[in-house]
Amino acid sequence: MTPTGPTTLPPAETLRPSTTRRPDLPLLRTEEMMLNMGPQHPATHGVLKMVLDLEGERIVKSTPVLGFLHRGVEKLAEHGTYHQFIPHTDRLDYVCAMYNNFAYVRAVEKLLDLKVPPRAEYLRTIVAETQRIIGHLFWLGTQALDIGAMTVFFYTFRDREILLDWFNELCGARLTTSWYRIGGVERDFTPELIAKLSKFIDEFPPKIDECNLLLEKNRIWIARTKDIAVISAEDALSFGLSGPTLRGSGVDYDLRKYEPYAAYGDVEWSVPLGRNGDTYDRYWVRIEEMRESCKIVRQCLDRLPDGPYLADAPTVVLPSKDKVFTTLESMIIQFKLFTKGFNTPRGEIYCGTEAHKGELGFYIVSDGTGHPYRLKIRSPSFIHLGAFDYMAKGYMIADIVTIFGSYDIVMGECDR
């Protein structure tokens, strides 16, 4: 920053030295500068504004300004039935719709105490882990692009495209999927889908190495990520960070492992943990998680049980479409479920699910009617942003995009 104002120096005690001053350099007058970053900035992953107080290039204070994408999803939920809210969850974290659907239907099932058939549990696990791979690939591509490595972006998007096409074949949509249903899933896998996914899972691990090779020992990547935005395990917990952001600090907290749901309890896999809590460790955790996801999908595909893919609970679960058009009873059930919904027991539950960004939770208060009385979404992106000021303090202005990136932030989920 070029000094402005009078050339005579103010008294020494009013100067605030930012870094260790070399005695051979002349004393410059410095002052803090305020800088608005965003909301239209390509590296803020949507519409996020940061008000930065800078001292030279160092960040003194950063204030996130949120809400540009606030759509009042929680209010909308109170005015619709439980089934009607599923498509809204697609739009929370719009790059990973499947896991949002999953987290929501799990919460409703917990409220209803509904058991899901084993085949549906396996199908859900397979698709959820596929979605995790997509999420991490998307993160890796954009994070590398933000830091300046463009090639990785093309590699990861090439692989992500294969899976998105697979989603398209599965449910007719690439991003806003709405494939999960309360009590099961919308439709079963076809043999072609299983063959395609199986082929992908066999070919994918070498492709992770392909991306990793470009970054792992890359001098620029290491310089930009090692010891950047370090957070200790204790502070990370106190801020409520979750997912790879928390595990990068070495905290062994993964809901898939410690509150196993779906088929996660049946398969063998491990939780990768970082050590230093810096951006590099969080990157490493995500790379390893992709490998673990491959293991989970492989085992689930091999053990896929037969049976129904929707629970047998006609008061709650939507009847299948071919029956709706042919039998009167199913049509009546369909009509009732879509106009009035189903009544839930009175009570309140919290159900957290380990999405790829962190713990995505739904807190539902039910008053016994067909609508949620209150539905609160615990979105990891929002809570991660709460720690931003603490984690960015003292780093350089160029590190800001690295820190955003290392949260894997999506504003649709943050602002809800």
Place this chain on the structure above:
Amino acid sequence: MNDLKSVAERLQRQFPQDVLAVTEFRGDLAVSVRKSALRAVGRFLKEEPELGFDYIVHVSSVDYPTELERFEVVYEVYSIRRRQRIRIKTRTGEADCAVDSLSGVWYGANFMEREVYDMMGIRFHGHPDLRRILMPDEYEEGFPLRKDFPLQGRGWRDTFEFLEPQTGQPAQGKTP
């Protein structure tokens, strides 16, 4: 489950006057406490070595407009050591619509309490930076998640003028 009960019993022993109710539903433990004891309970849960609830999950609020103490503030915390989750609830009336902030106990509560204030209008004593977070700063219609707030808002949106894209001047003939 038995273990969860022991947490509730420990709390009841420590705060015999202030723990109002303990409920369990679908394996979730919820403890209602008196408003005045919220901060002490929070501190105790975090700092007592045998409990160690160090991870804050979420802060939420519920509006019951027909009841005397209208608002309920909900804190959900998790203990990495015990692998357990517990929900602390407290009630506050509309006239003195404020509870003690727990942002000094769990740092993450800072952002989450701001959201509660923004959406429900509950103030937090001792909060370092209690401002709106999702709604605009100049928003004056009230608090959107209250039950008496209409789904389509109170008409603030309709007061915006239509502007001509080329000139930026108010458009003629278009009324909101």
